[in-house]
Amino acid sequence: MTTQKPFSDTIIEATTYLRHADPVLAQAIERVGPCTLMPDPNxxxxxxxxxxxxxxxxxxxxxxxxxxxxxxxxxxxxxxxxxxxxxxxxxxxxxxxxxxxxxxxxxxxxxxxxxxxxxxxxxxxxxxxxxxxxxxxxxxxxxxxxxxxCLGRPDVLPVDDLGFQEAVRQVYGLSERPKPRDLRMRGECWRPYRTFATWYLWAWKERLNGKHRPRTRIVSL
Known part of the structure; x- marks a missing residue:
């Protein structure tokens, strides 16, 4: 029987990986701090x-x-x-x-x-x-x-999420919101931890906009 690793261990692995995979995300991780995403089973x-x-x-x-x-x-x-x-x-x-x-x-x-x-x-x-x-x-x-x-899947890339699109635009200094196909291409270097890349970009966008509430529920920011 396979024992599932604690979600906190996955966060550590993902953070370490993303720091090396993307220098922009490395800055986001540094400024935002530890990922506080915690799956809600309900x-x-x-x-x-x-x-x-x-x-x-x-x-x-x-x-x-x-x-x-x-x-x-x-x-x-x-x-x-x-x-x-x-x-x-x-x-x-x-x-x-x-x-x-x-x-x-x-x-x-x-x-x-x-x-x-x-x-x-x-x-x-x-x-x-x-x-x-x-x-x-x-x-x-x-x-x-x-x-x-809810399920804490580590490699989700919500390319239709307007908050994510706007986060990428702001954080990467783009002139307009990227299209879904552009986000898929950009996200290739984040595999297999695209969920955490997305979370950090959401969180950094909120900080850039003067807010300090990491995203914890199903809303479009």
């Missing part, structure tokens, strides 16, 4: 949060999430606590009609056995993305964020 709550957060501000998403928590037993966002809620209940906490349907779609996929969140980690990255994207309202970006923030 995939269901993260998916609900990702659906709620689509195309609205972080404070607005937090408000809706708080209302939803207060609506369920012990404030626990889990499939069995959300199942009794009606479409009108979901609309009542501030969700749009579409987002209420998306959460119900997620619940249907779980209760029908089409999606087993507890065994997702047994699959490779692309298989996980395919399974999650089968749920209405969950796209590739949200699935990649689950890989990063």
């Amino acid at each position: 995939i269901f709550e993260a998916l609900v949060d990702a659906i709620i957060s689509q195309q609205i501000s972080i404070p607005a998403a937090d408000t809706i999430m708080g209302r939803l928590r207060r609506l369920v037993p012990e404030n626990r966002i889990e499939p069995h606590t959300l199942l009794p809620l009606t479409h009108d209940d979901l609309r009542g906490v501030g969700l749009s009609n579409a987002k209420a349907h998306y959460i119900q779609s997620l619940l249907e996929h779980i209760t029908s056995g089409q999606l087993h969140l507890e065994t997702l980690d047994a699959y490779d990255d692309e298989e996980i993305i395919q399974q999650l994207c089968a749920v209405k309202g969950i796209g590739r970006w949200s699935a990649e964020m689950i890989l990063v923030f």
